[in-house]
Amino acid sequence: MKRTLAEAELEQVARHFRLLGEPMRLKILQALCGKPRTVNEIVAAVGATQANVSKHLALLAAAEILTREKDGQCVYYGMKDPLTLKLCELVHNQLAE
Amino acid sequence: MKRTLAEAELEQVARHFRLLGEPMRLKILQALCGKPRTVNEIVAAVGATQANVSKHLALLAAAEILTREKDGQCVYYGMKDPLTLKLCELVHNQLAE
DNA sequence: TTGACATATAACTGTATGGTTATATGCTCA
DNA sequence: TGAGCATATAACCATACAGTTATATGTCAA
Numbered sequence: 091m092k093r094t095l096a097e098a099e100l101e102q103v104a105r106h107f108r109l110l111g112e113p114m115r116l117k118i119l120q121a122l123c124g125k126p127r128t129v130n131e132i133v134a135a136v137g138a139t140q141a142n143v144s145k146h147l148a149l150l151a152a153a154e155i156l157t158r159e160k161d162g163q164c165v166y167y168g169m170k171d172p173l174t175l176k177l178c179e180l181v182h183n184q185l186a187e
Numbered sequence: 188m189k190r191t192l193a194e195a196e197l198e199q200v201a202r203h204f205r206l207l208g209e210p211m212r213l214k215i216l217q218a219l220c221g222k223p224r225t226v227n228e229i230v231a232a233v234g235a236t237q238a239n240v241s242k243h244l245a246l247l248a249a250a251e252i253l254t255r256e257k258d259g260q261c262v263y264y265g266m267k268d269p270l271t272l273k274l275c276e277l278v279h280n281q282l283a284e
Numbered sequence: 285t286t287g288a289c290a291t292a293t294a295a296c297t298g299t300a301t302g303g304t305t306a307t308a309t310g311c312t313c314a
Numbered sequence: 315t316g317a318g319c320a321t322a323t324a325a326c327c328a329t330a331c332a333g334t335t336a337t338a339t340g341t342c343a344a
Contacts, residue, residue, distance in 0.1 A: 160321095
């Protein structure tokens with residue numbers, strides 16, 4: 091880090107990391123690696139409750155980690171930023187050592 | 188991510204992120220950017236309880252994010268891996284956009 | 285030894301949040 | 315308009331854990 095971050099910035103960075111600190115959310119992100127998917131598709135992919143997935147998606151979208159696009163009665167969620175995936179890769183590679 | 192991670196791997200990655208998802212721990216990491224420091228120095232730097240800091244340090248060291256080296260009655264903690272700082276920078280830069 | 289200091293740990297509390305079930309909202313089509 | 319599907323939300327419970335206070339452990343110096 092180039093300079094010392096203020097409390098508010100630390101809080102923000104921490105919140106971002108905390109969002110990535112949940113296996114189910116990582117699973118959801120994994121499911122969205124390739125292309126955007128509907129909630130139902132994601133539910134099927136990760137094997138969790140619809141309500142549970144929906145809550146996680148809302149959090150991830152609110153943090154702008156995911157995009158949210160409505161199409162008819164379906165809602166498509168997709169990766170907003172490749173950085174997130176990069177972060178996961180980095181951590182995983184390090185842990186693999 | 189190149190391939191789908193197994194449950195256990197997701198759990199591991201998530202645990203790592205979760206450790207970074209706490210402002211106080213980020214503050215501690217910041218204090219250790221430059222060089223290793225003793226617990227007391229860190230306590231002074233972050234302005235928290237000694238007991239609290241000690242607990243966080245133990246967690247970070249157990250996860251091999253920090254090194255721990257005893258010298259007399261002092262214990263020096265230091266950044267083990269530059270990757271962690273890189274992660275924080277990346278997230279912070281993205282949020283700054 | 286004893287006293288002073290540095291660090292760790294135990295026990296406890298409060299709070300945040302992940303997961304669940306049930307229900308609400310909203311769209312599409314017959 | 316009403317049935318059926320997709321998604322979101324509310325209410326609740328249980329657990330994890332950050333922070334606190336108090337105490338234990340361990341090391342040095344006189």
